[in-house]
Amino acid sequence: MTSVEIAKVDFLDFVSGDAERKEKFVQEIGDSFAEIGFVIVKNHGVSKELRDKLYEASKKFFELEDTIKDQYEIESLAGQRGYTGKKKETAKGSEIPDLKEFYHIGQNIQGENTEGYPENIWPSEVAEFKTYGEEVYKTFEDTGRNLLKAIALYLGLYESYFDSKIENGNSILRLLHYFPIENTDEIEDGAIRAAAHEDINLITLLMGGSAEGLQAQAKDGTWVDVNPEPDEIVINIGDMLQRLTNNRLRSTTHRVINPRKELLHTSRYSTPFFLHPKSEMDLTCLKSCISESNPKRYDDTTAGNYLMERLKELGLLK
Numbered sequence: 001m002t003s004v005e006i007a008k009v010d011f012l013d014f015v016s017g018d019a020e021r022k023e024k025f026v027q028e029i030g031d032s033f034a035e036i037g038f039v040i041v042k043n044h045g046v047s048k049e050l051r052d053k054l055y056e057a058s059k060k061f062f063e064l065e066d067t068i069k070d071q072y073e074i075e076s077l078a079g080q081r082g083y084t085g086k087k088k089e090t091a092k093g094s095e096i097p098d099l100k101e102f103y104h105i106g107q108n109i110q111g112e113n114t115e116g117y118p119e120n121i122w123p124s125e126v127a128e129f130k131t132y133g134e135e136v137y138k139t140f141e142d143t144g145r146n147l148l149k150a151i152a153l154y155l156g157l158y159e160s161y162f163d164s165k166i167e168n169g170n171s172i173l174r175l176l177h178y179f180p181i182e183n184t185d186e187i188e189d190g191a192i193r194a195a196a197h198e199d200i201n202l203i204t205l206l207m208g209g210s211a212e213g214l215q216a217q218a219k220d221g222t223w224v225d226v227n228p229e230p231d232e233i234v235i236n237i238g239d240m241l242q243r244l245t246n247n248r249l250r251s252t253t254h255r256v257i258n259p260r261k262e263l264l265h266t267s268r269y270s271t272p273f274f275l276h277p278k279s280e281m282d283l284t285c286l287k288s289c290i291s292e293s294n295p296k297r298y299d300d301t302t303a304g305n306y307l308m309e310r311l312k313e314l315g316l317l318k
């Protein structure tokens with residue numbers, strides 16, 4: 001059995017202005033997304049300084065008492081903004097809640113057309129949370145737009161194909177904390193940090209797993225460790241892009257496993273950015289991805305309807 005390689009690429013190759021480097025980048029990420037659904041990217045645009053600042057702010061928030069954090073959990077928002085408490089989210093198909101808590105920051109558009117986008121919630125105890133959260137959100141929107149340009153080229157579409165579809169899209173920045181477990185009696189048998197799941201959105205940009213644990217499932221079922229360097233981010237394909245490309249690009253199942261017993265009492269922090277389009281984006285499978293050997297696998301739908309369906313499955317929307 002050959003081991004599966006997740007491509008490591010340099011984002012500067014895509015924006016270098018050198019056609020050959022650009023073409024190589026497109027091919028490498030596309031092939032890796034088609035094979036394992038993941039790539040690792042360096043020089044992605046979020047500076048070390050900004051990364052560190054967001055991490056500090058996140059740490060400061062999650063170290064607050066649960067009773068304070070609970071004030072930022074607003075049930076009517078279905079987890080789309082603000083805090084979601086410990087052991088609340090259960091992966092699709094799993095019975096046991098994940099060992100995590102998280103905070104969601106969403107799209108912030110000024111003026112008209114804010115329909116469907118609830119306002120963000122900011123914790124008054126950690127003022128920097130808003131400053132750095134918004135800055136990382138914007139940077140990831142830019143990096144994500146560029147990565148989608150590369151993906152469009154790989155698929156034979158025009159480079160800016162996704163631009164209008166993701167402008168002011170419904171993306172979410174998730175500050176995640178896998179909390180320390182002092183005593184294994186506190187956790188249900190089989191509970192892990194994040195049970196096996198697929199992401200719902202177009203692509204995910206994941207920053208700064210402060211500890212190991214992320215694994216992606218290869219086609220043959222084996223679990224592959226995903227361990228980027230601190231200055232790299234992990235990109236993976238979500239279900240919306242898998243659907244649009246009729247499975248040509250893979251939305252790979254992934255999970256975060258628990259550390260060994262001696263390290264269970266330590267935290268793990270990470271920050272995924274779930275890049276979503278606007279709700280009206282048509283997710284009908286691309287004609288170029290349908291063939292006799294790969295017949296159309298999905299019914300036509302829009303991003304908005306698909307998201308509702310998935311949130312209901314997660315028990316977040318009634």
Ligand SMILES: O=C(O)CCC(=O)C(=O)O
Binds near residue numbers: 176199206254269272
């Ligand atoms: O924490 C990680 O490394 C991955 C998180 C993840 O997969 C998710 O929140 O969807």
Ligand SMILES: [Fe+2]
Binds near residue numbers: 197
């Ligand atoms: Fe995920």
